[in-house]
Each structure stands twice: as structure tokens, then as C-alpha cells.
Amino acid sequence: MKNYGRTALSEFLSDRVVYRKLVPADPQLPGLDDLRSRLGIPDGGTPRKIEPDYARVIVAMLQAARRLDAPGSPIERLVYLGDTHMLDGTAFSNICQAGDWPGIAFIASESIKEPPALVEQGTFMLANRWALLADFERKCLEKGFPFDERTAVVIDLDKTAVGARGRNGQVIDNARVQAVEQTVAELLGTAFDPQAFRWVYDHLNQPRYHPFTADNQDYLAYICLMLISGLFDAHAMIAEVDAGRMVSFEQFIALVESRSTNIDPRLKSIHAEILANVQAGDPTPFKPFRSNEYHNTIGRFGCLPDDAPITELLSGEILITQEVRQAALKWRSQGSALFGLSDKPDEAALPDAKLAAAGYPALHQAITHSVGE
Numbered sequence: 001m002k003n004y005g006r007t008a009l010s011e012f013l014s015d016r017v018v019y020r021k022l023v024p025a026d027p028q029l030p031g032l033d034d035l036r037s038r039l040g041i042p043d044g045g046t047p048r049k050i051e052p053d054y055a056r057v058i059v060a061m062l063q064a065a066r067r068l069d070a071p072g073s074p075i076e077r078l079v080y081l082g083d084t085h086m087l088d089g090t091a092f093s094n095i096c097q098a099g100d101w102p103g104i105a106f107i108a109s110e111s112i113k114e115p116p117a118l119v120e121q122g123t124f125m126l127a128n129r130w131a132l133l134a135d136f137e138r139k140c141l142e143k144g145f146p147f148d149e150r151t152a153v154v155i156d157l158d159k160t161a162v163g164a165r166g167r168n169g170q171v172i173d174n175a176r177v178q179a180v181e182q183t184v185a186e187l188l189g190t191a192f193d194p195q196a197f198r199w200v201y202d203h204l205n206q207p208r209y210h211p212f213t214a215d216n217q218d219y220l221a222y223i224c225l226m227l228i229s230g231l232f233d234a235h236a237m238i239a240e241v242d243a244g245r246m247v248s249f250e251q252f253i254a255l256v257e258s259r260s261t262n263i264d265p266r267l268k269s270i271h272a273e274i275l276a277n278v279q280a281g282d283p284t285p286f287k288p289f290r291s292n293e294y295h296n297t298i299g300r301f302g303c304l305p306d307d308a309p310i311t312e313l314l315s316g317e318i319l320i321t322q323e324v325r326q327a328a329l330k331w332r333s334q335g336s337a338l339f340g341l342s343d344k345p346d347e348a349a350l351p352d353a354k355l356a357a358a359g360y361p362a363l364h365q366a367i368t369h370s371v372g373e
Contacts, residue, residue, distance in 0.1 A: 001310045003371055004322045006302060009161055009340065009364040012328040016065060017157070017340040017364045019349045020284070021046055022057050025362060028068060035060050044281055049343045050087060055094030058341065062099070062152050066337050073149040075337060078103035079140060081133075081324060082156040083165035089124060091341070095154065096123075104145055106136045110166030130164050130323045131373040137327060149335035155328060157342040157364065164321040168371070171318050175300050177201070179293035179348075180221045183286070187225060187270060196228045203238060212241050212248060218286040218345075219249040222274055226256055229264045253278060283345075290347035294355075297348065301366040313369055322372025340364060 009017070015026040022032035036043060039056050047053035066075050078101045082088025085107050096103040108127040118125055118132045118139075125136050137147070145151065159165040163172040180201060185192040201224050204213060213220045227234040240246040246255075253275060256263070263271055270288070277285030284290055300318045313319060332338050342349060344363070351360035361367075 001314070001371055001373060002322075003306070003308075003310060003313065003369055004325075005370060006306070006367050007320060007325070007370050008361075008367050009157065009320065012325060012332055013155070013161075013338055013340045013364060015364070016338060017342065017362075018058070018061065019342045019344055019346045021346045022054070023346065024061060025364065026065075029061050029064050032057055046283065048283075049341070050090040050094070052094050052098065055091065055098040058091075058095055058154070058339075059099040062154075062337060062339055065339065066152070069337065070149045070335065073335075075099065075101065075152045076150040077101050077145055077152070079145065079147070079151060079153045079331075079336075080105040080156075081153070081160055082107050083109055083159045083169075085124065085126065087343075088156050088160075092154075093123075099152075101152075102145075104136075104140055104143065106133060108132065108160075108165070110164060128166075129373070130167065130321055133323045133327050147331040147334045147336045149337075151331075151335075152337045152339065153328065153331055155324065155338065155340050157340050158344055160321065161324050161328075161340065162320055162363075162368070163318050164324075167321075168314050168319045171300055171314075171316065172297070175296040175318070176217060176293055179289060179296045180217070180224065182292050182296070183221060183289040184225050184228070186288070187267060188229060188264070189266065191229070191264070191266075193228055196234065197224060200224045200227050200234050200238075209241065212246065212252070214249055216249070216283065218274075218284050218289060221286050221289045223249070223252060225267065225270075226252075229267055231256065231259060231263060250278070284347055287347060290345050291352075293345075293348040294351065297363065298351075298360065298366055301363070302368040304369070306369075310371065313371055318368060320368060320370040322370045325370050326372070 017025045024031055035057055041053050062075060078096055080092040088107060092105040103123055105124050107124055108130050110130055111128040114128050116129045116132060118127045118135050155161050158172060159169040163169045181197055184197055204220055227237055246252060257275060274285045304313055304317045328338055349363045
């Protein structure tokens with residue numbers, strides 16, 4: 001591994017980036033609200049990454065970007081870089097279908113205990129090394145996928161372009177967990193029990209509890225808050241979930257509301273705020289948590305000295321994946337349309353007006369080290 005110096009995702013993506021609310025960082029591009037009427041997407045909700053409507057919005061943004069940068073050169077094919085076969089694979093397939101484009105996806109997760117392998121499965125190439133991106137490029141060219149002005153390259157941000165899965169992704173996870181713990185501790189004050197929190201969080205932060213938590217960190221943070229506040233017995237409540245009697249977050253927050261007179265007085269206002277946000281359809285209802293997540297995440301960008309050992313960088317700083325950076329810069333120079341996707345909530349990825357005025361950057365503009373083989 002080598003440290004290739006400091007840079008930002010914007011070096012190769014500019015502001016062609018969109019976070020969960022589907023509002024592009026580039027003001028020249030249409031956002032979700034601009035596209036709802038044309039695409040027939042109802043007001044109110046925001047499509048998630050695996051939904052067909054999400055893909056339709058991304059296609060419209062890509063086409064608008066291409067018209068700005070290379071009028072007369074419509075997109076004819078899609079290349080996708082990601083880190084999870086299910087989430088990124090579904091998004092990739094939906095985007096190909098919505099754009100009526102052929103596509104090839106590179107899905108990687110570093111596993112240095114195994115020999116390097118790039119396995120082709122239909123339109124997917126699954127890699128256990130990020131360095132195999134160079135082999136992926138060669139295979140694309142062999143299949144008639146040139147990286148020219150008629151090729152769109154969609155790059156997943158979290159655990160692909162930064163915090164590469166299997167190599168550096170745990171630093172992103174650590175920032176989020178610290179934000180949950182910090183938020184719960186701030187709200188409970190002297191009543192906060194860190195051991196009880198970690199037991200509840202670690203127990204429920206597993207795939208088998210996704211039907212209950214909806215795989216939503218805002219929901220999980222709120223559940224942890226209420227379970228260690230004394231309103232419920234945590235073990236008894238988890239037993240209810242295991243028995244199938246507590247099946248959803250909506251059922252849980254309704255039960256909390258039914259016991260509102262017994263809620264710790266310090267938590268009444270945050271409960272009311274989160275309940276109102278949930279009822280309004282906001283997928284990120286726990287705003288203080290997401291604000292803390294932004295601070296904890298941005299604080300891990302470029303936080304170590306340039307001469308820090310590689311092992312220290314990998315374990316302590318959110319790093320740009322050099323292999324992705326190198327390929328993206330090359331493909332952009334050849335005319336490809338690059339676009340970055342992040343499922344991170346905007347509140348956890350962008351500074352508010354006060355922080356922006358103080359010089360805090362969006363995550364894709366934050367300077368950090370680029371590390372790769």
C-alpha cells in the first residue's frame with residue numbers, strides 16, 4: 001500500500017454528486033423535485049437506492065449532465081463501480097433498465113487472505129481486490145465498452161470511492177457508531193450507561209433485525225435511546241422482537257407514544273420531534289444524530305499527518321481509494337461522464353448554513369489522503 005497524497009473526491013467528480021435527498025451538488029442539474037412531474041413521481045417521499053424511481057431520477061440527471069458537457073453525444077452505455085452485490089447491483093440493474101443502456105458493474109470488497117480473483121457473473125464482475133479495477137477496465141474494452149464520451153460511469157461513494165470495503169470501510173462505521181453513542185449520551189446526561197448502550201446497539205445492528213429497524217440508523221439510534229432510558233426493559237423488548245410480537249419501528253414508536261407520560265422528561269421533546277418527522281415521511285427523523293454523524297465523519301477526513309504509517313491511515317482516517325481515483329481521472333480525460341452516488345443522508349454529508357459559512361465542506365469536497373496498491 002502507498003500514500004498518494006491529499007486530494008478530494010471533487011478532483012474527479014467535481015460537484016456531480018448526489019446524496020440521499022437526490023439534490024445534486026451541482027446546481028446546473030435537476031433535482032428530484034424538478035423531475036417529479038416529468039417522471040410521474042408523487043410528492044412526499046424520496047425514492048431509495050434500490051427502487052426503480054431512484055434509477056429514473058439518476059438517468060435524468062446523467063442525461064442532463066451529458067447535454068451540458070457533450071451536446072450531441074448521448075449516453076449509450078453504463079459502467080458502475082460499487083461495493084455490495086445486492087444494493088449496488090440492484091441500483092446498477094435499475095439504472096441500465098431505466099436508461100435502456102447496456103452495462104457492466106465492478107463490485108469489490110478487499111480480502112487479502114485469498115488469492116486475487118475477478119469473477120464474471122453476467123453483467124457483474126466481482127473482485128476481492130480494489131487493484132483489480134485495472135483488469136476490469138481491460139475486460140470492458142474487450143467487450144466493446146470504451147470509456148469515451150458516450151459512456152456514463154456511476155461511482156458509489158461510501159466504501160467504494162472512499163473508505164474502500166474490506167480495506168478502510170470500518171472507519172466510516174466507527175464514525176457513525178460514535179455519533180449514535182454521542183447523541184444518546186448527550187440526551188441522557190448522567191443517566192447514560194455506555195455498556196448498556198453498546199449491548200443494545202451491537203445486538204440490534206444485525207441483518208436479522210432489519211425488519212424491525214428497517215435497516216435505518218436513525219430508527220436504531222432512537223430505539224437504543226428509548227431502551228436504555230428505562231422506559232422499557234431492553235432484554236424483554238428484544239425478546240418481543242425475537243418472538244415476532246414487535247415487528248416494526250412504527251409499532252415501536254407508537255408504543256412509546258402510548259407511554260408518553262412515563263418518558264424521561266429529558267427525552268420528551270426529542271421523542272415528539274422524531275415522531276412528527278416519522279409521521280411526515282422523513283426517512284432521517286433523528287436530526288441531532290445525523291448532525292453528530294457529519295461532525296464525526298468530516299473529522300476523520302485528512303486528520304492524520306502525511307507521514308503517518310499506512311496501517312495508521314487505514315485504521316484512523318477515511319481515505320480515498322487510489323485505484324478508483326486513478327481510473328476515474330483517466331476515464332474523465334477520455335470523455336466519460338462521471339457521477340457519484342451516496343446513500344448517506346444529506347444531513348450527515350453536508351454542512352448546515354452556519355458550518356458552511358465557517359468553512360466546513362461537503363464530504364465530496366473534503367481533503368483527505370488517497371491510498372492504494
